[in-house]
Amino acid sequence: MPKLGMEPVRKKALMDAALRTIGQQGSLNVTMSEIAREAGVSTALAHHYFGSKQQLLLETIRSLLRALRRDAIAALSQASGPRARLSAIVRVSFQSDQFTNETVAAWLAFYVEAQRSEEMRRLLVIYTRRLRSNIMDSLNRLCPPDDAARIAEGAAALIDGLYIRHSLQAAPLGLSAAPALVENYFDTQLKPFSDAPSLEGKPSIRIL
Numbered sequence: 001m002p003k004l005g006m007e008p009v010r011k012k013a014l015m016d017a018a019l020r021t022i023g024q025q026g027s028l029n030v031t032m033s034e035i036a037r038e039a040g041v042s043t044a045l046a047h048h049y050f051g052s053k054q055q056l057l058l059e060t061i062r063s064l065l066r067a068l069r070r071d072a073i074a075a076l077s078q079a080s081g082p083r084a085r086l087s088a089i090v091r092v093s094f095q096s097d098q099f100t101n102e103t104v105a106a107w108l109a110f111y112v113e114a115q116r117s118e119e120m121r122r123l124l125v126i127y128t129r130r131l132r133s134n135i136m137d138s139l140n141r142l143c144p145p146d147d148a149a150r151i152a153e154g155a156a157a158l159i160d161g162l163y164i165r166h167s168l169q170a171a172p173l174g175l176s177a178a179p180a181l182v183e184n185y186f187d188t189q190l191k192p193f194s195d196a197p198s199l200e201g202k203p204s205i206r207i208l
Contacts, residue, residue, distance in 0.1 A: 023102025082138035143193040
C-alpha cells in the first residue's frame with residue numbers, strides 16, 4: 001500500500017517524469033513503464049495513481065497549465081500599467097522551467113496528440129485562449145480594439161513560433177533572446193499609438 005501523504009509527491013514525480021520521457025523521445029509513444037522507471041516507482045503504482053497513460057498525460061498538461069496560470073497571476077500582480085503587464089506575460093511565457101528543451105518538446109508532442117484527442121485539444125485551446133485574452137486585456141488599454149486584436153494574434157503566433165524553432169534547434173535562442181524578440185514586436189506595433197491619448201482605465205488583471 002502507498003504510504004499516506006506520499007500520493008501528491010509521487011504523482012508530481014510521475015508527471016515530471018512524463019515530461020522528461022516525452023521530451024527525450026520527442027513523442028507521446030512512451031510506455032507507462034518507461035515513465036515509472038524515470039520517476040523511480042513501479043509501473044503498478046503509476047497505474048494505481050492515474051489509471052492509464054492517457055490520464056497521466058492529461059494530468060501532466062493540466063499541471064503545466066496550472067503552473068502557467070499561477071505564475072501569470074503572480075507576475076501580473078506586480079506589474080504597473082498595461083505595457084508592463086505585456087512584459088510580465090512575455091517573461092512568464094519564456095521563464096526557465098517552461099523553456100527547457102524537454103518541456104518544449106513535450107508541448108509539441110501534446111499539440112500533435114491534440115489532432116487525435118478531443119480532451120487534449122480542449123486543454124490546448126484553453127491555453128491559447130487564455131494567452132490571447134491576457135494580451136488583449138493590456139493591448140485594449142494601449143490601442144483601438146481592431147489593432148489590439150491584430151497585435152495580440154501576432155504576439156501569440158510569435159511566442160508559439162519561437163517555441164517551435166527552439167525545439168527544432170533551427171535557430172537556438174537563449175532565455176533572454178526569445179522574449180526580447182517579442183518585446184521588440186510590441187514596441188514596434190505600439191509605436192504609432194504612443195502619442196495618442198491614453199485608453200487605459202482602471203488597471204485590472206484578467207486571468208481566464
